[in-house]
Amino acid sequence: MQSRAQAMAALLELLTDQPVIVCNGFPSREAQKIADRPTHFYMIGSMGNAAAIGLGVALAKPAKQVVVFDGDGNVLMGMGTLATVGALKPKNFIHVVFDNEVYGSTGNQPTISNVVPLEKVAKAAGYVHVERVFDRDDLVYEFKDLLKQDGPSMLLVKVNEFVEDAGRVVLEPPAMTARFMKAIE
Amino acid sequence: MIDSDVFVQGLQDLGVNFFTGVPDSILGGIIEELLTRKAYTPAVREDEAVAMAAGAYMAGKVPAVLMQNSGLGTSLNTLISLNMIYRQPCLLLISWRGFQGADAPEHLVMGETMLPLLDTMKIPYRILSEQTMADDFRWMGQTFMKQRVPLAIVIKKGIVKGLHP
Numbered sequence: 001m002q003s004r005a006q007a008m009a010a011l012l013e014l015l016t017d018q019p020v021i022v023c024n025g026f027p028s029r030e031a032q033k034i035a036d037r038p039t040h041f042y043m044i045g046s047m048g049n050a051a052a053i054g055l056g057v058a059l060a061k062p063a064k065q066v067v068v069f070d071g072d073g074n075v076l077m078g079m080g081t082l083a084t085v086g087a088l089k090p091k092n093f094i095h096v097v098f099d100n101e102v103y104g105s106t107g108n109q110p111t112i113s114n115v116v117p118l119e120k121v122a123k124a125a126g127y128v129h130v131e132r133v134f135d136r137d138d139l140v141y142e143f144k145d146l147l148k149q150d151g152p153s154m155l156l157v158k159v160n161e162f163v164e165d166a167g168r169v170v171l172e173p174p175a176m177t178a179r180f181m182k183a184i185e
Numbered sequence: 186m187i188d189s190d191v192f193v194q195g196l197q198d199l200g201v202n203f204f205t206g207v208p209d210s211i212l213g214g215i216i217e218e219l220l221t222r223k224a225y226t227p228a229v230r231e232d233e234a235v236a237m238a239a240g241a242y243m244a245g246k247v248p249a250v251l252m253q254n255s256g257l258g259t260s261l262n263t264l265i266s267l268n269m270i271y272r273q274p275c276l277l278l279i280s281w282r283g284f285q286g287a288d289a290p291e292h293l294v295m296g297e298t299m300l301p302l303l304d305t306m307k308i309p310y311r312i313l314s315e316q317t318m319a320d321d322f323r324w325m326g327q328t329f330m331k332q333r334v335p336l337a338i339v340i341k342k343g344i345v346k347g348l349h350p
Contacts, residue, residue, distance in 0.1 A: 019244075021240070041243070043267070044266070044270075045262070045265070045266025045267060045270065046232075046236060046262060046263045046266045046267035047262075048232070049232060049233070049235075049236035049239075049263055049267060052228075052232075052233040052234075052236035052237045052240065053236045053237070053239055053240040053243075053267075054240060055237050055240060056203075056236065056237040056238060056239060056240020056241035056242075056243075056244065056246075056248075057240040057241070057243060057244045058240075059203075059226060059237070059240075059241060060203065060240070060241040060244035060245060060246045061244045061245075078230075078232075078233060080229040080230050080233060081229070081233050083229055084227075084228060084229050084233060084237075088226065173270040173271040173272070174270075174271060174272040174333075176271060177243060177271045177272055177273055180243055181243050181244075181245075184243070184244060185245070
C-alpha cells in the first residue's frame, strides 16, 4: 500500500492551477512539502470543515474545478457535508479522501473508516461518481478520469499510516488567505 | 416591525451575496425571502455553514450565515480556528432564543450566556432594532471591511417579520 504522501504527489502532478483545499494535520504539511502552490489552501484548524470550505469555493466559482484533499477522520467529523454536497451537486467538486484509518496527527488512534466505507456514504448522499483505489496506477487512472467528468466526485484512496517528515505550514494564516484569494481570483 | 424583504434588500444593497445557514423560527421570514430570491444555500450544521461561507469569501463573495444562537455553540471552533486566525470575515445573523428567560428550557442557558460569549470571543455585535436599523447596516459594512473578522447581528423575536406575524 502506498503512503499518503506518495498518493498526494501523484495527484499533484496531474493538477495545475485548480484551487486545492487541504485538510488540517499532516496532509497540509505534506502537500506544502511536495508542491507548494498559491492555489493551495492549507488548513491548520477547523477539523471536519475541509469539504465545506471547498464547497463554498466551488459554489462561488462554478467555472473552476475545485479539489479537496481530505482525511478519513476529517470526513467522519463533518459527515453532514457529504449530504450537503450530494444535494447541491456542484459539478466542479472533486473530493479526494486519503484513508489511513487512523487519526495520524494525534498518535494513530483508530478511526472507524475500516468498517464505514466513506465513498459508499458519499454515493448514497448523492455524489455522482465515487471510486475506491488502492495502488498508484488505479489512482492515476481514476483521478484523470474524474478530472474529465462532471461531479461531485469522491476518490477514496487507501493509504498506509506512514507520515512524511514535513514541517509545519510556513505561511501565517492571514497571508495564506490573501495568497489563496489572489491566486483563484 | 421590520419587513423581511426590506431587511434582505438592505443586506443585498450592502453587497452581501452569499447566504447560508440553518433555520430558526425567528429567522423564518428572512429565509423565506432569501429562498424566493434564490439566494440561499441551506447547510446541515452551523459550523458547516460558517466554513462554506469562508470558502465563498475567499472566492470573492460577501457571505452571511443565519443561525439560532444554539448554532453559535456548534460553530465555535470553526469561528475561532478558521475565520479568526485566517482573517476571514463573515456576517452572522443570530436569532436570540432564550431572551430574558422566556423560552423553552433548551434555550435558557445560551439565551443568558450568548452576549458574554460573543464578548469573550471578541466577535463584535449589535442587537438589531427597527429604530437603529440604518445605523446597524452601516456598522455591518464598515466592520466587515475594516476588521476582517466574523461579526454578529443579534435578532430578537418580533424584530423582523416572521412567517406568521
